[in-house]
Amino acid sequence: MEISEWKAAIEKERKIKDRFFRSRYPGSPIPFDDRTRFKGLDYFPPDPAYRFELELHEHEEKRLAKIAYTKGREQDFLRWGEFRFKVGDKEQAIQAYKSDPAEERLFLLFRDKTSGRETYSAGRYLDLDPNKDQTPEGKWILDFNRAYNPWCGYSENYTCPLVPSENRLEVPIYAGERNYPLKEK
Numbered sequence: 001m002e003i004s005e006w007k008a009a010i011e012k013e014r015k016i017k018d019r020f021f022r023s024r025y026p027g028s029p030i031p032f033d034d035r036t037r038f039k040g041l042d043y044f045p046p047d048p049a050y051r052f053e054l055e056l057h058e059h060e061e062k063r064l065a066k067i068a069y070t071k072g073r074e075q076d077f078l079r080w081g082e083f084r085f086k087v088g089d090k091e092q093a094i095q096a097y098k099s100d101p102a103e104e105r106l107f108l109l110f111r112d113k114t115s116g117r118e119t120y121s122a123g124r125y126l127d128l129d130p131n132k133d134q135t136p137e138g139k140w141i142l143d144f145n146r147a148y149n150p151w152c153g154y155s156e157n158y159t160c161p162l163v164p165s166e167n168r169l170e171v172p173i174y175a176g177e178r179n180y181p182l183k184e185k
Contacts, residue, residue, distance in 0.1 A: 003048055010046045010145050017041065021154075029151035029158060034182045041149075042178040044118075049087075050144035050175035053135055056081040056096060056106075065097065067109075070122065070152050071159040075099070080106060083142055087171040094142075094167050096128070105129050106140070109163045110147075113172035120153040123163035124176055147176025154180050 018040035021030045030038050058081040066074045077097040084093050096106040111123040124147040128134075133141045150160035 006048065006051070007046045013146070014041070014043055029154040030182075031155050031157075037182060039181070042181045044145075044174050044176060044178060046145050047175050050173060052083075052085045052142045053139045054083045054085055054142050055138075056083060056140050062101065065095075065164060067097075067161045067164055069159045069161055073159070075161065077107070077161075083108075083140065085142065087169075087173070090171050092169050092171060094169065095164070104131075108142075108167070109161055110167045110169055110173070111163045112169040114174065118174075118178050120149040120177075120179060122150065122153065122160065123167075124149055144173050144175035147173065149177045149180060 021028050021041065022035055022038050024035070028035070059079055062078045062080060064076045065079050067077050068074050077099055078101060079095055080098045081096050082093050083096060084091065086092065094108055094110055096108050098106065106128040108126040108128065109123055110126075112119070115121055115123055126142070126144070126147055128140055128142070133143075135141065151158040152160035
């Protein structure tokens, strides 16, 4: 895919999400009172430097990780594998999780040097689906331009998994969603 096509696809996804969030549909995480003022989410401009095609270093032993949630409960996830990549000259690693071994999708939670400043303080997420996020050669497409805020970043009505310490990146990721523009500081 050419960069212009990739960028257009990212921008289209963002417009669709903004339209859904702004809608009167009860599934939107935007508080009902905010929807008339909601003009769209704030994003970093699409940047191909934050898109990687990577091998998943699958863990031989899929250990359970208890991940805490914002409202105090915990859930078990399987530590499925690790992605290794470079941002600038710094090597980074991020764990990929599954909630069930039969599940095909991978779930990534991360914090980075933008967390609590330009981006949601509790971190951001990525979902990887093998049908759209794998190359024909079997590499995974880890595209931080698709990083999104958990729904608890928009409303206190939601509870969300917190980023485990092993997924705190040492670099800023200037890609994906920024802070929710209507959230009071």
